[in-house]
Amino acid sequence: MKKIISFVLLVIGFAGNAQSNLPQSATDIAPLLIGEKIPNSTLKLIDGNAVSLKSVLDKKRTILVFYRGGWCPYCNLHLAALGEAEKELLDLGYQIVAVSPDAPKNLKVTEEKDKVNYLLLSDSNGDLAKAMGIAFQAPLLYKPVIAKGSDGVNNNFLPVPSVFIVNLDGEIEFEHITPDYKHRISNELLVAAAQSLKN
Template sequence: MKKIICLALFAIGLSVHAQNDLPKQAIEIAPLLIGEKIPSITLKSVDNTDVDLLELISKKRTVLVFYRGGWCPYCNAHLAALAEAEKELLDLRYQIIAISPDAPKSLKVTDDKEKLNYVLLSDSVGELSKAVGIAFEAPENYKATIAKGSDGVNNSFLPVPAVFILNVNAEIEFEHIAPNFKNRISNDLLIAVAKSLKK
């Protein structure tokens, strides 16, 4: 009996260890696929309150955006571009939710600087990025920057920039994953896809 218990504990230990192991590079990630569901996770808002992600998604079709942080100029350019597309997406009855490892106070800086109307959420621990399969081990030269942005919570992972379009059941209907962080989906393509999914 002791042997069985030891084997079971060993297997659990291996499983936990495997979950903590992150891909070494952005190109090695294994994201959720179209048809799969975004997991139920509580994140922090700009004002540091808890937000039930699935409850938010259940209200409207959602453009769910993962970005690296407010320190990333490519991410800020993408957030600003999304702000330009927001009216058309709202007219199509979508909402935009953007998520990064930044702490709430860093989100507030981004929100104020970019003058965004859509929702920014904090995933500093990386629970959501890891569950979605887009987290990878941050290169050494990024660790101080991401630690500062996350208020010391994160110095180990980065999310690969990604855009998911979800229905109200949190099911993925479209995804655009960008291992090369300089490449982002254009507004024209995003809006075209959003329109086609509404038909």
Template sequence: MKKLICIVLVTITSIANAQSILPQSATDIAPLLIGEKVPNTVLKSSDNSDVKIVDEIKKKKTVLVFYRGGWCPYCNQHLAALAEAEQQILDLGYQIIAISPDSPENLKITEEKDKVKYTLLSDSKGELAKAFGIVFEAPENYKPIINVHSKGENKTFLPVPSVFVLNKESEIEFEFITPDFKHRITNDLLIAVLKTLK
């Protein structure tokens, strides 16, 4: 009996450890697929309020953007480009929500710097990004940066830059995931996709 209990405990521990191990590179991730639903997770707004992501998605069809952080120049370019296309996106019946591991305080800095009016949310523990299957072990040279920008909440992971288009039932209708963080979806392609889905 003791031997059986020991085997069960070892098995449970092994499964738990396997689930907590992050993919080693951006190309090793296993993201959610089109048709799957967004898990309900509580994130933080730039004013440090709790936000249930599924409640926000119920309000309006959503362009959900995951970015590495306000410290990343490629992310800032992408956020600024989305700000330029925001009115077109709104006119097509969508809202934009962008999520990073940055702390709420750092979201405010990004809002001002990139002239962002759409919603930025903090996923500093990576709960939503992990549930989406888009996180990986950050290279060592990034760990001090992500630690500072998440106010110590994130010391290990980076999200792969991604764009998901969601209906109000939180189902994924389109996704664009770019393991090479220097490449992002263009506004022209995103607008074309939204027009097709409409």
């Protein structure tokens, strides 16, 4: 009996550590670096169907964007701004893919509200954000809003807003990571980076 109790306590300890292994704040993250490969992950489309990230990245060079959720006004401004740069980026041979912890049904709300034409994907359990090294422990005041946004799946992490330019081999060629969620990469800088990498 003691062995069983010890084992249960050990498992609970590991589970607690797994959650606390997330960086404490946005400035403590250790993101993947230029030259490293984007890890494959199964995400969800707006219709709730699963999709392999690799199958998406294999199609075209990609502007891969991570945002906090459709509840974040700064994220909505950024998504709308990306929409304005989309034609230029498409003409350069890129696709835009934006990932958040939002549940598929909330991606649909964001798509309609921000008039987004590019692909939105759901990473509610945070597997991809954590593998990318950009997830951190959400402050307590955010927990209700992220739980609602993810339809109850996520109540402990936020992704640091990030933009990666990824080649057809899934390698990171450029990254812009902003622990201060109020500041995002400008379209001018993003398009300039995309143009320089294409040449």
